[in-house]
Amino acid sequence: MEILKHNCIGINDIMYDIDQNNPDEKPYIKVFYTSADDIIIAGMVADRGVYWLSVTDAKDENTIREIFDHVSGTGPRKYTNIQAAIANTYYTDEQLKLFHFSLPATADDIFAYYRKIKDSLGSAGEFGRFAEIQKLNCLIPKKPNYWPNQKFRCIHAHYAENNDVIIVGFADNNYIFWLSVTKMDDYETNHLIVEYLSMIEPAEFGSGSAALDKTQYTYEQFRWLYYTTITSAEDITELYQQAKSKSGGTREDQNKIISKLQKYMSALSKYGNPVENYHKNYDIFRDIWSLKYLRCSDNPKIRELFHQLELLSSGIYNTYMTECR
Numbered sequence: 001m002e003i004l005k006h007n008c009i010g011i012n013d014i015m016y017d018i019d020q021n022n023p024d025e026k027p028y029i030k031v032f033y034t035s036a037d038d039i040i041i042a043g044m045v046a047d048r049g050v051y052w053l054s055v056t057d058a059k060d061e062n063t064i065r066e067i068f069d070h071v072s073g074t075g076p077r078k079y080t081n082i083q084a085a086i087a088n089t090y091y092t093d094e095q096l097k098l099f100h101f102s103l104p105a106t107a108d109d110i111f112a113y114y115r116k117i118k119d120s121l122g123s124a125g126e127f128g129r130f131a132e133i134q135k136l137n138c139l140i141p142k143k144p145n146y147w148p149n150q151k152f153r154c155i156h157a158h159y160a161e162n163n164d165v166i167i168v169g170f171a172d173n174n175y176i177f178w179l180s181v182t183k184m185d186d187y188e189t190n191h192l193i194v195e196y197l198s199m200i201e202p203a204e205f206g207s208g209s210a211a212l213d214k215t216q217y218t219y220e221q222f223r224w225l226y227y228t229t230i231t232s233a234e235d236i237t238e239l240y241q242q243a244k245s246k247s248g249g250t251r252e253d254q255n256k257i258i259s260k261l262q263k264y265m266s267a268l269s270k271y272g273n274p275v276e277n278y279h280k281n282y283d284i285f286r287d288i289w290s291l292k293y294l295r296c297s298d299n300p301k302i303r304e305l306f307h308q309l310e311l312l313s314s315g316i317y318n319t320y321m322t323e324c325r
Contacts, residue, residue, distance in 0.1 A: 003070045006054040006063070008088045015078040018045055027051065027076050029068070031110050033100040033117055034091065039064055039110065040099070042082065043071045051076035053085040058114055068107040097146045100201060113201070120200040130196045133189070136180040138214040141204040148172040148205065155197050157236045158227040159296055160217060165190070165236055166225070168208065169197045177202035179211035184236060191233035198231070224307060226295035240296065247297035254299050261305040264288065268312050278320035288313050
């Protein structure tokens with residue numbers, strides 16, 4: 001078949017049998033988008049095995065469609081390591097880790113994602129209306145050690161003093177692609193920010209602490225703010241109000257919360273073996289983690305008590321982990 005000439009797996013590459021009964025070795029297609037406008041289609045097995053790898057110019061849509069149809073219709077029985085296959089091209093395995101990628105269900109998904117990347121990078125088309133909004137991003141770009149997996153991407157709203165909301169676009173646990181400080185009631189600006197973050201394919205990443213250096217907030221302040229995951233600008237105020245409503249209504253409700261927190265403080269303040277201390281109080285830790293909405297209570301005593309509990313819990317956990325190591 002003519003299409004087979006596009007497969008970069010060489011005759012000298014070591015091949016391994018696919019375990020047809022192992023669900024972790026179920027074949028799938030992963031597509032990488034290079035900075036040189038090449039489309040790398042990989043027929044994958046697990047995380048680093050390939051039964052197909054080809055490099056095609058993004059403008060050659062017909063060939064890309066033919067390759068996708070062939071690879072998706074193939075029932076592979078053997079695979080090689082992706083490092084071996086990519087070495088047969090003019091790209092390296094290290095470069096591959098830093099390319100945009102997607103898991104398309106159709107060839108049309110490849111082209112749609114490619115256009116989205118190009119529009120995001122150039123602020124073209126509909127992205128042009130976000131030109132002013134982009135100036136609010138405090139991100140300090142830093143070359144990542146890998147390309148963050150888009151399935152971990154999310155947007156958080158962190159609530160600070162003076163009606164400030166810090167909107168953060170998280171690429172994953174290690175990298176962010178956006179950090180801005182706006183007013184919680186500036187609906188128009190926040191709407192554009194959330195819409196923009198929901199549309200783009202991030203191309204630059206950095207650390208939250210570096211971005212915060214461009215704001216009035218320190219990382220230490222930031223890490224203790226109440227936050228929630230948002231999907232719309234409406235969430236910013238609505239979810240905040242929901243959290244505040246749970247953090248103490250009547251004076252009686254607030255007194256109950258204070259009493260509960262004081263009991264937890266007393267229990268956690270009893271020192272002993274770090275491992276035993278952690279396991280003995282695990283249910284308390286779980287409850288504390290579920291009460292993070294108390295960070296935004298209107299009652300300063302509740303806020304301060306809860307903050308002290310979080311510090312105490314964090315110290316116990318760190319001591320426990322040190323002991324375990």
